[in-house]
Amino acid sequence: xxxxxxxxxxxxxxxxxxxxxxxxxxxxxxxxxxxxxxxxxxxxxxxxxxxxxxxxxxxxxxxxxxxxxxxxxxxxxxxxxxxxxxxxxxxxxxxxxxxxxxxxxxxxxxxxxxxxxxxxxxxxxxxxxxxxxxxxxxxxxxxxxxxxxxxxxxxxxxxxxxxxxxxxxxxxxxxxxxxxxxxxxxxxxxxxxxxxxxxxxxxxxxxxxxxxxxxxxxxxxxxxxxxxxxxxxxxxxxxxxxxxxxxxxxxxxxxxxxxxxxxxxxxxxxxxxxxxxxxxxxxxxxxxxxxxxxxxxxxxxxxxxxxxxxxxxxxxxxxxxxxxxxxxxxxxxxxxxxxxxxxxxxxxxxxxxxxxxxxxxxxxxxxxxxxxxxxxxxxxxxxxxxxxxxxxxxxxxxxxxxxxxxxxxxxxxxxxxxxxxxxxxxxxxxxxxxxxxxxxxxxxxxxxxxxxxxxxxxxxxxxxxxxxxxxxxxxxxxxxxxxxxxxxxxxxxxxxxxxxxxxxxxxxxxxxxxxxxxxxxxxxxxxxxx
Numbered sequence: 001x002x003x004x005x006x007x008x009x010x011x012x013x014x015x016x017x018x019x020x021x022x023x024x025x026x027x028x029x030x031x032x033x034x035x036x037x038x039x040x041x042x043x044x045x046x047x048x049x050x051x052x053x054x055x056x057x058x059x060x061x062x063x064x065x066x067x068x069x070x071x072x073x074x075x076x077x078x079x080x081x082x083x084x085x086x087x088x089x090x091x092x093x094x095x096x097x098x099x100x101x102x103x104x105x106x107x108x109x110x111x112x113x114x115x116x117x118x119x120x121x122x123x124x125x126x127x128x129x130x131x132x133x134x135x136x137x138x139x140x141x142x143x144x145x146x147x148x149x150x151x152x153x154x155x156x157x158x159x160x161x162x163x164x165x166x167x168x169x170x171x172x173x174x175x176x177x178x179x180x181x182x183x184x185x186x187x188x189x190x191x192x193x194x195x196x197x198x199x200x201x202x203x204x205x206x207x208x209x210x211x212x213x214x215x216x217x218x219x220x221x222x223x224x225x226x227x228x229x230x231x232x233x234x235x236x237x238x239x240x241x242x243x244x245x246x247x248x249x250x251x252x253x254x255x256x257x258x259x260x261x262x263x264x265x266x267x268x269x270x271x272x273x274x275x276x277x278x279x280x281x282x283x284x285x286x287x288x289x290x291x292x293x294x295x296x297x298x299x300x301x302x303x304x305x306x307x308x309x310x311x312x313x314x315x316x317x318x319x320x321x322x323x324x325x326x327x328x329x330x331x332x333x334x335x336x337x338x339x340x341x342x343x344x345x346x347x348x349x350x351x352x353x354x355x356x357x358x359x360x361x362x363x364x365x366x367x368x369x370x371x372x373x374x375x376x377x378x379x380x381x382x383x384x385x386x387x388x389x390x391x392x393x394x395x396x397x398x399x400x401x402x403x404x405x406x407x408x409x410x411x412x413x414x415x416x417x418x419x420x421x422x423x424x425x426x427x428x429x430x431x432x433x434x435x436x437x438x439x440x441x442x443x444x445x446x447x448x449x450x451x452x453x454x455x456x457x458x459x460x461x462x463x464x465x466x467x468x469x470x471x472x473x474x475x476x477x478x479x480x481x482x483x484x485x486x487x488x489x490x491x492x493x494x495x496x497x498x499x500x501x502x503x504x505x506x507x508x509x510x511x512x513x514x515x516x517x518x519x520x521x522x523x524x525x526x527x528x529x530x
Contacts, residue, residue: 063088064102066486066529070126082137083110089130091123093486093530096207096371097318099165109135118253121315122530125251129278162200165209165316168367169198171332173360179335184425187338188393190322191356193368196330202370204324204400205377205528208334209316211245211367212355218291219243225294228304239304247311249290250351254278256293259310264300272297287343317352318371320483320528322396324404335396335428376481376528382410385478387470389493391419391448391459394484395428397528401481406441414441415473419448419459444469459489460496471504479524486529497525 063073070089077088086106094101098119100108108114109131117131162169174192219240223230230240257276261269274281290311323333338357339350360366378401388398395418402414420426436442448462463470482493494516502512519525
């Protein structure tokens with residue numbers, strides 16, 4: 001019998017190329033299958049280029065826009081590397097609540113440096129579900145194309161106390177003051193903290209992370225639905241303590257539905273399984289927080305320990321800082337809308353907003369941290385004029401900007417667009433702003449009240465009215481800032497800016513869009529939207 005000689009092993013990727021043996025083997029096999037003729041071995045530099053191409057994209061992130069729904073973002077990211085699709089699943093706010101920005105969080109997950117898939121607070125359940133689905137692809141992606149680098153990720157250094165969500169510091173709650181007057185439909189508070197004890201400072205544009213506690217009455221109702229005692233020991237603490245400050249009682253996680261499906265049967269099991277998979281059998285999934293789930297499956301009583309394990313960790317909440325460290329060292333203020341609403345017959349409460357509005361008391365210590373801003377801050381040159389657009393609580397960072405410019409003696413002109421529902425009861429910081437206008441610090445103050453007339457009138461409408469002057473400021477180098485609602489206001493404001501540039505800058509619509517895009521690239525158009 002003639003001995004069959006095996007074909008020679010094709011070495012397209014040389015041993016000098018910067019890959020592991022497994023990666024080199026995979027790439028050799030991949031290219032051997034594509035090429036029928038004997039290949040020319042690649043140099044180390046060529047191999048590196050191939051490796052980069054396996055995970056490369058064009059460097060752009062068209063989905064990085066808070067106003068685009070997740071389904072559209074994922075479509076924009078189709079065909080991109082896994083880490084880029086993970087980025088598209090984020091909420092696109094670069095808010096820092098996860099401890100990263102959107103790009104870095106996706107990089108950390110895809111490289112397995114970060115295993116927590118539920119840190120994106122604004123993205124909520126839809127982001128967590130998408131990340132979970134994408135995470136399952138990691139082991140299916142060949143090692144050579146799974147991450148942009150084969151170098152192990154070094155553990156991040158532990159930040160100083162109060163500089164990250166993972167190492168908060170204690171700050172003292174000082175006071176709260178209602179900003180609305182009688183007749184308002186809103187409840188907005190000016191909140192003061194003393195930072196002198198923890199030594200924190202900050203820059204205008206930064207955000208403040210608050211670790212709030214769940215409302216005690218809500219906690220006790222959940223314990224009653226479990227049929228448990230509040231003194232039951234869980235994780236070395238009482239059940240009441242754990243439910244108060246360790247776990248989220250807001251939208252129910254899929255893991256809670258999974259737990260219920262394991263300990264029940266029949267129609268209830270099928271319903272719990274469907275909810276765990278993101279289906280909505282009864283049309284009420286969007287309203288199901290932890291208490292509503294226990295009420296929906298009223299005959300099911302999980303063991304307290306298993307119940308706690310099925311819940312998500314309590315996440316911090318971030319608020320734009322509305323004060324200046326240069327103006328009031330050691331002091332910090334926030335401008336907070338209190339969230340209260342009713343579903344069915346039950347009142348729901350915003351976790352941190354009601355904590356700050358009623359539960360925390362003067363002198364209490366609260367776990368906090370400063371989240372540095374990502375591309376949102378005053379221009380380095382204090383002579384540059386700024387245009388600030390911040391209706392409602394969006395005024396927070398712009399109050400800080402104005403206080404800081406006054407404290408540092410900045411000479412740049414300042415134009416504020418502020419709006420809300422009614423001038424008589426919703427004009428936040430009216431005395432301060434009018435005084436700034438009188439002193440000349442606030443060059444222009446343009447107001448818009450949506451409920452004062454027969455027709456709703458918003459900040460973007462006011463912008464169009466004064467479009468010629470606004471274009472003049474832009475032409476003279478002004479920086480533009482927008483703070484507030486991402487889905488409606490921010491989109492409408494940007495559209496108004498495009499129209500103003502087109503009309504008063506003698507440009508086509510496409511040219512005006514490009515002009516605004518250039519402002520963003522140069523850091524002259526910055527947003528803090530949520």
